[in-house]
Structures are given as C-alpha cells and as structure tokens.
C-alpha cells in the first residue's frame with residue numbers, strides 16, 4: 517500500500533483561537549499504529565483535525581499528504597435517507613474505489629445493506645461510519661474515539677480490521693481510551709506538548725468555520 521514513513525515535526529495546533537499543543541513531533545510508519553494519549557481537553561481531536569487538513573497548523577511540518585488520509589471523526593457523516601450499501605457507494609464514488617463489498621463484508625454489514633442509515637442503531641451507525649475507511653483505500657487512517665457505541669464483539673471486529681489494514685502496509689493514528697489489543701501499537705502522550713494557551717493569530721477564524 518505504502519512504503520513511506522510519515523514525519524510530523526514541531527507542530528503547533530490551535531482551537532478556538534488558542535494554541536493547545538506545540539512542538540509535537542512523531543513518525544508514523546507503514547504497518548504501525550500510534551495511539552494518542554492525554555487527558556480530556558489536551559488536544560487529541562485538534563491534532564487529528566489539523567493533520568487531516570480540516571484546519572491549518574499554527575506552525576510546523578505535516579509530512580502527510582491529505583490524499584493519503586482517511587479521517588473518522590466523532591460524527592459518522594452518514595446520509596440518513598440512503599441505505600447502508602448506498603452510503604458506501606457514495607463514498608466509493610468520492611474516493612474512486614470499488615471496495616463497497618469488501619467494506620460490507622469486513623464490517624459485518626452485509627445483512628444490513630438495504631436498511632436506511634436512519635434506521636440503524638448507534639453501534640451499527642458507527643460500524644458503517646468506520647466502513648468508510650475500508651472504502652477509501654487510503655493508507656493512513658486517523659481515528660477519533662473509533663469504538664464509541666460499539667459492543668465488545670464490534671470492538672474486536674474493528675481491531676481485526678485495523679490489524680488487517682496494518683498488515684497490508686497501512687498506518688493508523690488514533691485517539692482512544694479503549695485498549696484495542698494492538699500489541700504492536702506505539703503510544704504518543706501529548707501531555708508534554710501542552711501549550712500555555714497563547715493566541716493563535718489568524719488561524720482562529722478558519723478554525724471556527726469548521727468547528
């Protein structure tokens with residue numbers, strides 16, 4: 517899938533007009549997962565949003581092309597009036613892939629394929645939201661609390677999906693308080709990078725537009 521290391525260096529990120537993290541640096545390697553840790557509010561979501569290109573960094577280098585990234589945020593981004601399969605077909609058209617059936621199979625959504633997204637349970641919606649990652653065919657997955665609403669069986673299923681992605685040469689950066697059992701995952705504690713909250717200059721207007 518990719519044989520490239522992704523290097524992020526000296527990154528500063530802001531939220532609501534204040535710098536929340538500064539001096540963040542790490543390398544994401546193909547076949548590896550990195551788990552973001554740190555207390556509530558330290559800036560895990562803000563870092564992921566910045567890396568995914570949803571807001572500009574205050575400073576630093578992001579050695580990750582946006583077209584390499586598939587980002588799964590808190591919201592699942594589903595089209596309520598479309599069926600499960602139609603939602604995935606929509607994303608396949610956006611990403612230019614033909615991976616709908618793969619995603620349905622791997623996320624155990626086959627039996628729900630014709631159900632409208634509006635009529636899924638919270639956990640089923642989450643599974644569908646995460647299936648988009650498989651549809652994307654993109655090498656770097658950015659996951660913000662991916663297991664929220666998932667039962668134990670679905671957490672295990674998702675952990676297998678991530679493991680499969682890594683085995684295919686993909687990489688994953690995830691903020692999660694749940695142990696996915698990925699023994700090979702590294703941990704990046706963001707606490708040492710906490711900024712003192714100085715003003716972020718002009719980045720705030722752009723940030724608010726995407727809040």
Ligand SMILES: Nc1ncnc2c1ncn2[C@@H]1O[C@H](COP(=O)(O)OP(=O)(O)OP(=O)(O)O)[C@@H](O)[C@H]1O
Nearest residue numbers: 531532533536555556557558559560561562563727
């Ligand atoms: N829209 C916003 N406007 C102003 N401040 C915000 C906004 N969104 C988040 N913040 C603040 O930015 C800081 C970083 O928030 P962020 O959501 O990135 O933290 P987090 O580490 O992901 O937290 P959690 O573990 O609770 O999900 C927090 O102090 C938060 O209160």
